[in-house]
Structures are given as C-alpha cells and as structure tokens.
Amino acid sequence: MSEPTHERPEIVNTLNTHEFAVIQAPHSRWRRLCDNGAFRKTLVLVVLMVIWEVYARALANPLLFPTFSATVGALLSALVTGELPRAAAATLILLFKGYLAGLLLAALLTAFASMTRIGADILETLTAMFNPLPSIALLPLALIWFGLGEGSIIFVLIHAVVWAVALNAFAGFRSVSPTLKMVGRNYGLSRAGFVLRILIPGAFPSILTGLKIGWAFAWRTLIAAELVFGVSSGSGGLGWYIYQSKNQLEIPAVFAGLLTVILFGLSVENLVFRVIEKHTVRRWGMAS
C-alpha cells in the first residue's frame, strides 16, 4: 500500500552576488525616441501634411483643394495683416466667457446634486433631456431671447458645456471610494475640507474628462454659431473669417481658418489637458 518514493538529493545553491553582465541598463537612444509619444504624434502630423501636399498637387485645383504650402502661405499672410489673430482673439474671448459660465453653473448643479437626493434626480433628468440636444439648435431661440449679440452665443455655449461637465463631475463624486470618504471623516475634516481634500481629488479623473468634453463641445458650438450668425456677434470670429473667405472665393484662407481651429484644438489638448493630466491623475496612478 505504500506509495513509491523517489530518493532525490536536496539542492541548496550559494547565490551569485557579482559577475552579472547586466542588471539594469538605460535604453538605447532610438528606443527612447520611439517611446516618446510627442515624437510619434509629430510623425503622424508630418505624414498627414505630406499626403495633403501630394494629393493637392495631383488634383491641381486650388479652388477646391489648395495645397498645404498655399494654406500655410495664406495663414502666414493673414497672421501678418492681423486679420486672423483678431478673429481668433474674438473667438477665444467669447469661448472663455461661455466655458467659464458653463463650468460655474455645472459646479452649482453638481454641488446641489451631491448634497440632496432630489438634486441628483433633477440633475439626472435634466441631463437626459438636454444633453442630446445640439446647442446650435437653440441658437434661433437664443437670438429671439437675447438679441443679436454676445448674449445669445454665450447662452448656447453654456448649454454646450454644462451638461457634459455636470454629468461627469457628479459621476466622479459618486465613484469616490467609501473607504476614502471614511478616512476623511475619521481624521475630522471640516465640510469644506472634506470636499476640497477628498471629494474633488477623488473625482478628479472624471472631472477632467468632463472638462475636456465640455471644451470640445464649446469649440464646435462656437465655430458653428459664428459660421451661421457670425456677423451678429459684432466682432467677427474665426467662423466668420472662414465664412467670409469662402464668399470671396479665397479658398486657401478658408483652409487657413480651419487649420487655425485645428491648431487650437491640438495645442489645448496637448499643452493644457495633457499637462494637467500628467501632473495629477497619471502621477497619482488614477488614470483610467
């Protein structure tokens, strides 16, 4: 009945403590370059530019599709005359006003929703109703209510920003771990301290997502509004610049206007949001 046993000697090694060829070594330069996200993305941009240039030259119809170099030329000359910077500045100022007002309203809504159950119900219902509604669809109504001017554009901008930001921030507050909330209460944080030191950092990944989505919505809405009712805002913005250039058949200038919109989008994403992300959620290991 006894199990067969295999007699084996025990093995005990003395560990090698030197003589290792490589325990750690820095990566090669090429490897580090390939690991650099900025380098890879620049490469993508360069490839896109080359494709654009080649295709436009092959098409040879500057009225339909100007080359990349002609677009850059139009962009530079518009920069020199000051037409484009003026238009961009007008757009940006309006954008910041609308974005900040939207954020403020979103903060109020979220605070109300986090404090009371009925507040949460109100926020969820309102978001479900208004989030799918394109802001630009409200512009005709806004023009009747607030007249031909900044007021109506800011109104549609607020509508574009507030729901996305409030929804994300509220979801973020809800998802803060119950353990962290108990830690905050255990160490006796005041109500304001609790919100500032526990809830907001804990919800920061969601808040940041909301800010990004809100920013993109605001941009789109504003350019669209300017395209349609650009003249009404008094000082012509980027959308108006694009519209006007098209009317004068200055197609490279149309492309230059569009390129400016793209450049702003790229730089805000990469210089503002990415930097914030790097110093907050990535450093904290909270990035999703």
Add this chain to the structure above:
Amino acid sequence: MAESHQEAHKQHSPLLSVQGVTLQYRTTDQLLTATYRVSLDVQRSDRFVVLGPSGCGKSTLLKAIGGFHAPTEGRILLNGTAVHAPGPERAFVFQEFDQLLPWQTVRANIEFALIAGAHLARGEAADRAAHYIAKVGLHAFADNYPHTLSGGMKQRVAIARAMAMEPAILLMDEPFAALDALTREHMQQELLQLWQDTRFTVIFVTHSIPEAIRIGNRILLLSAHPGQVRAELNSPGTDLRDAQGKLLSTRIQELLFDRALKSAAGDNGGNDNV
C-alpha cells in the same frame, strides 16, 4: 481590606466600554441586525481581538466604535464619554488598500492627517510623520505615491498614519486580510514589535483564529446572524494547551462552531430516519 481592593478595581475603569449595543442597517430591500446586545470592555494597552465568522457583524461593530454607524440600542463610551461621530482619537486602519489618498505621497498622507486631525503645525507634523515612517521602515519611500507601493507597504503607511495620531485607541479592521501569507506573518510580527515600543491600545478585527491568538491578549468571540458575544478569552500569544489539555485554537473553534456542528448533525440524523 477586601473592600478597598474592590474600590481600587472600580477606579480602574475601562478605556472603552461597549454596553448592550445592537446594530442594524438597511439594505435596499430589508433591515438587517448585525449585532445583538454586544457588551465589552477594553482596558488600556489591550490588544483586544474581535474574532468571528463572516457575517457576525464584527466590522460593523468596529465601524460603530469608530463613529461611522450609530447603534439602535445601547451605547459606546470612550473614557466615559459617549461616541457619536468619527474622530481622530479613534484612528481607523481599514482592510482596503485604497485608504491612502492616491494624490498624496506617503509623507503627505500622514501629514494631512496630523494637520487636519491632530491640529499640529506644519513643521511639527513633518517631524512626527518622519518619525513614524521610520518606525514602519519606509523612510526610503516617504516621497512615493501610494500606487507605487506593494500591498504590505500600503498597510504599513496606513498603520503609521493611524499611530502618528497617537490616538486613545487604534481600530484595525482586518488590516492584513488582503495580504499574502508571508507578508501577513511579517506584518503581525511588526505590529507586536510596535506594541512593545509604545503599548498602544488596539481593537483588532479578524476572522483568522491563528492571527487572533498571535495578536491578541484578549479575544472576543462573536457568533453569526446576528453577532452575539459567545465568549471572551485570554490569549498567551501562542496556541497553548489549557488545564484539560485542549489547544486554545480548538477551544475557540468549538465555541464558535459548536451550535452549527450540532444542528448539522441533527439534520443529517433526521434525513437518515426518513
């Protein structure tokens, strides 16, 4: 002579006194009773272990002592004053690793607690934080963010944070339950070493009998559904035999599971007859 002895005993009042505490909580569709009329006394420098199977309400009881959960019946007294809300004099160490603020370094996690909870000045908080970080052997990691630490290191930081508060009582809710067996043993040893140094008072909740015997000098056994006090035993720190030659762990097992075993045997007998 005997009378004065009794008086002296009376003056030796417990640090924490839980008196007939019933705890209930609401889930989405029912009202649950977690513990039923639980009473216990914790003396200064006790390593008081609350041991019981899952569902005996031991964590809920600890949260009630922490002030996170109000009793439906009975009261909880710390130094003679009733506990109503969470407070830094009852520092909590949770089971979950996410009890450290991910957005603060190890050092800042401890300093934040000292500034918010113990109202220390910034410099004083920094000194004390450094002292306790060194005590748990993490000085090399003081500027790390929690997500770069292992589970055992995170729990060490949480313990350092709670101890740095120099609280009246430490509340530990299965702090080593989510660790691997090797780390867990190591941490138990470290905790006992820390206790030797400062003789703090701690209530330690666990569902592991060996851990209870090792950590505790006094072990409270809770039965399940709802939690009731089954026994309160002394532990010498190792699994020794009593006068009847019975191992402490066997005694605990019998006390905790006797009713369950008997009823299971009864059920089997009934089935056999049918």
